[in-house]
Amino acid sequence: AGEIQKSSRSFDPNLFLCKILQYLETPQYLRKSLFPMQPDLKYVGLLNPLDAPHHMRMDEDVLYREGVILDQPIKTSGKGGSYVNCGMRKNVQVDKKLKPGVRVTVEMTKSKKSSVKHFRGNVVSPITPRIKSGLYWGYNVRIAQNFSSVFTGSSYK
Numbered sequence: 168a169g170e171i172q173k174s175s176r177s178f179d180p181n182l183f184l185c186k187i188l189q190y191l192e193t194p195q196y197l198r199k200s201l202f203p204m205q206p207d208l209k210y211v212g213l214l215n216p217l218d219a220p221h222h223m224r225m226d227e228d229v230l231y232r233e234g235v236i237l238d239q240p241i242k243t244s245g246k247g248g249s250y251v252n253c254g255m256r257k258n259v260q261v262d263k264k265l266k267p268g269v270r271v272t273v274e275m276t277k278s279k280k281s282s283v284k285h286f287r288g289n290v291v292s293p294i295t296p297r298i299k300s301g302l303y304w305g306y307n308v309r310i311a312q313n314f315s316s317v318f319t320g321s322s323y324k
Contacts, residue, residue, distance in 0.1 A: 181310055183207055187214070188308045193233075193270075194222040196254030200235045201270060220303045221296070225255055231274055231296040231304070232288075234259060238267035250285065259286045272296065272304070 190202055190211055202208060216222070223232055234253035241248050241260065249265050250258040251273055259273055272295060273288040296302040311317040 185308050185310055187211060188306075191217050192219070192305050192308070194254060196225075196252070197233060197235050197270065200252065200268065219305060221305050223254060229275070230300065231272060231291070231302065232259070233305075234271055234273050236265045236267050236269045236271060251288070251290075253286075253288075255286065257283070257285050259288045261288050261290050263290050265290070 193201055232253040234251035237250045237252055239250045247264045248260055248262050251261055253259045253273055271290045272293045274291045275288045296304040
């Protein structure tokens, strides 16, 4: 009684922590799309959400939003692009044709029509909200090979 059973599969605590940090950094409306069901993340929903500035609410009218490319073709002829789930009541049509399931940062464009079937936006670099508007836009997670590479391998100087 009281014996600890070791799992037969290998477990890397570094990868586990990395996965949890990435999960928490992801806005809640994107988590199901970007993190399929995994045994490692079975209880991660019990963690408190970060409520970070880039985790927008459904009806917030903001310039930038995080989204995931949908596997839904654009039916208008001549115009390429993709639909993006940005956690709003309507999907966002962007100007680039991208692979479904990819996480993107979208710069929203203002629409004059109030009854459009979808919103419009442009895919931008994830650092654009910080550079153009001074907004905090999340963090990046990486695994360092050793302690010194935590500092020498950083993209921040």
